[in-house]
Amino acid sequence: MAPDPTAEQVGPATASARGVLAATCLSTLIVNANTSAVSILLPAISADTGMDVTTLQWAVTGYSLVGAAVIVTSGSLGDVFGRKRVFQLGLLLFVVSCVFIGLSSSGEAVIAGRFVQGAAGATILACGLSLLSVANSGQEQLRAVSLWGAAAAVGAAAGPLLGGVLVEVTGWQGLFWVGALVALACMVLTWKTVSESKDENRSRSIDFAGSGLIALTLGPVILALSKGSAWGWVSPATIGCLAVGVAAGFAFVVVEKRVAVPMLDLxxxxxxxxxxxxxxxxxxxxxxxxxxxxxxxxxxxxxxxxxxxxxxxxxxxxxxxxxxxxxxxxxxxxxxxxxxxxxxxxxxxxxxxxxxxxxxxxxxxxxxxxxxxxxxxxxxxxxxxxxxxxxxxxxxxxxxxxxxxxxxxxxxxxxxxxxxxxxxxxxxxxxxxxxxxxxxxxxxxxxxxxxxxxxxxxxxxxxxxxxxxxxxxxxxxxxxxxxxxxxxxxxxxxxxxxxxxxxxxxxx
CATH class of the missing domain: 1.20.1250.20 (MFS general substrate transporter like domains)
Structure with a gap:
């Protein structure tokens, strides 16, 4: 999320602030590069695993689906339980998912790994930016957030080219091995230089139900879009998926009206x-x-x-x-x-x-x-x-x-x-x-x-x-x-x- 003007802030740039800047910028660069590179890898993954590229689109859509469900909740988890702790958890999940995908020999495993990576990437971005915003104040905060934004933009722009280079040199798995190594380096840097922070005034209520319902809304809808042509657009399976998505969407609205701290203020x-x-x-x-x-x-x-x-x-x-x-x-x-x-x-x-x-x-x-x-x-x-x-x-x-x-x-x-x-x-x-x-x-x-x-x-x-x-x-x-x-x-x-x-x- 964007830095909140009401969030607690510390003084001018310190060694800890510089460590936060380095860890968060490097992590957002590799997360966005990884995200934008995957489409380039799909034909190579298809040739290696035997799964058709149409099905492999779940390696892209699954990542985004989970990210949509997690990005707000992961920021809330950081506010309550410690931004550094949750940021480190996101990095660890990213490493695990990269290793899992890199060792995968089937398209199903690649897709499963990308689902996990969606949660990891959203957590890294949300908590990383929160860490950055509370480690700086005034002009230093603006400068730090601007550098973070520049790193995000560079990573997203360079990702397809990086993916293409690594496929040629190492095979499609190379992108994920590089991602794992960079995330590990960020974990070490964060452990050594970043101080813990949390929002002591925030309610400890976390809207897990909202996250689950977002996923339950999007998942069936995307499945219907993906399989509707094969199933038939008015088939029971397609209509059933859309019905589940719509029902989950209505349930999400009901939940958001009742929870103490909703992930979406209606x-x-x-x-x-x-x-x-x-x-x-x-x-x-x-x-x-x-x-x-x-x-x-x-x-x-x-x-x-x-x-x-x-x-x-x-x-x-x-x-x-x-x-x-x-x-x-x-x-x-x-x-x-x-x-x-x-x-x-x-x-x-x-x-x-x-x-x-x-x-x-x-x-x-x-x-x-x-x-x-x-x-x-x-x-x-x-x-x-x-x-x-x-x-x-x-x-x-x-x-x-x-x-x-x-x-x-x-x-x-x-x-x-x-x-x-x-x-x-x-x-x-x-x-x-x-x-x-x-x-x-x-x-x-x-x-x-x-x-x-x-x-x-x-x-x-x-x-x-x-x-x-x-x-x-x-x-x-x-x-x-x-x-x-x-x-x-x-x-x-x-x-x-x-x-x-x-x-x-x-x-x-």
Whole structure:
């Protein structure tokens, strides 16, 4: 979650604060690199384990599903039982999951390990940022959080390339062995340099029921999206899964109204700006994850471009690096034009980029993808930063932590649902076109194109959301705002707009 302005803070930078900075930045870098790299690994994992890549999408969606259920609760656990203790537990789980996946010989085991890794990654991010925020104060806190955001952005951008390099050099298992070693180093660094902290004034009530119901809501829905084409969209199995998800969603609302400290303050849902920015964040996270899944498979398929994992990692750079590169320029643009306007423009450009991919033909070479990928990256860079900034600038200071928790959960939900939907559409269209007698290359192009049109439709919905979300304080375009914007596709960080809102500044 974003640092809470009401949280307890210690004095200026100390040796402990520097240790927290090193441990948290290194851990968020490797977690985000690991997360963004996995799509590149799927064809290699499929070839090694024999599991088809459509089923292996659970290695991506399962991670996000568990992350959505855990990210808020893990932060609460840290507040109650000690942030260092829970952060270390997250690192230990990450090491265990990496080792388990690295030793796995079946696709089922890889997927199981990724479920555990989703809990570990969410815990590391939530508690790491909390540790960082309470170990510093004032300008030192802003600087530390900005460096953390930069590390998160670099990790997410470099992940696909790192994954491609390691597949070539060590096999797909190499990514997880490297992750285990880095997490171990973070554990040692944390043990030696980081002091324990907790919120002594917080209720010891933890909303475990809410976490379980989030998972029970998302899991059946994603299963229905993944298997609906094979089962039949109106089959008893598909309808049953959707019914379980809907029932669990209603139960979640009931529970959140009754627990002492809910993981989601339902009162926040009356805030139009927060709801709008959260939906925009969900769409942005969903479309970028769906894109990475699709192009990673399409670029590496022998019937299309036939790239190696390393070549595929390099080929995604216009999207991954472009997304981060454009983001630091966004706060100043938002200050000049207004956050809503920049969000809307961003989603419009993203929609155009996806529509261009939707026109894909089997004869396309990589060069035909470059401009659409750049357009998607620029659009997402424009929309992500202001959406994330709005989510913490539209609430009172005491609700910033809760609002950031909502937006961070939305990222995981968007990633899980959109990746499952993209995988289903891609696989179903390929199977249908192949059955009609089309060549493998034409069927693959049709699958990618259809999924891209769906992502374009979601992006158009983002334009609509920007129009209706309402006005809010805009960031002023500081260096810290740029770092928060660069990290916005992975985590919500406070901006100068957050501080202005806390000080009672008016809307943009």
């Amino acid at each position: 009162g926040l849902l009356r805030n139009r700006v927060l709801v709008g920015s959260t939906v925009a964040i969900l769409i942005g996270a969903g479309t970028i994850n769906g894109l990475m899944y699709l192009v990673s498979l399409y670029f590496q398929d022998p019937a299309t471009l036939g790239f190696s994992p390393l070549q595929a990692g390099l080929a995604t750079l216009p999207a991954t690096v472009g997304l981060v590169a454009v983001a630091p320029l966004v706060p100043r643009l938002a200050k000049r034009l207004g956050g809503r306007q920049v969000i809307g423009i961003g989603f419009l450009i993203t929609a155009i980029g996806f529509a261009a991919v939707g026109l894909v033909e089997s004869s396309w070479t990589y060069g035909a993808f470059v401009l659409p990928l750049i357009a998607i990256a620029v659009g997402m860079g424009l929309s992500n930063g202001p959406s994330s900034s709005a989510s913490t600038a539209c609430v009172p200071a005491e609700q910033v932590g809760s609002a950031s928790g909502v937006s961070n959960m939305a990222r995981y939900v968007g990633a899980a649902v959109a990746t499952a939907l993209a995988a289903t559409i891609y696989g179903a269209v390929i199977a249908d076109r192949t059955a009609q007698g089309e060549s493998t290359a034409d069927a693959l192009a049709a699958g990618l194109g259809t999924a891209a049109w769906v992502m374009a439709a979601f992006s158009v919905a983002g334009v609509v959301m920007a129009v209706v979300m309402g006005r809010h304080p805009a960031a002023t375009g500081t260096l810290d705002d740029s770092a928060a914007s660069a990290a916005a596709h992975t985590h919500t960080l406070p901006t100068s707009a957050t501080a202005r809102a806390a000080a009672g500044a008016g809307p943009e």
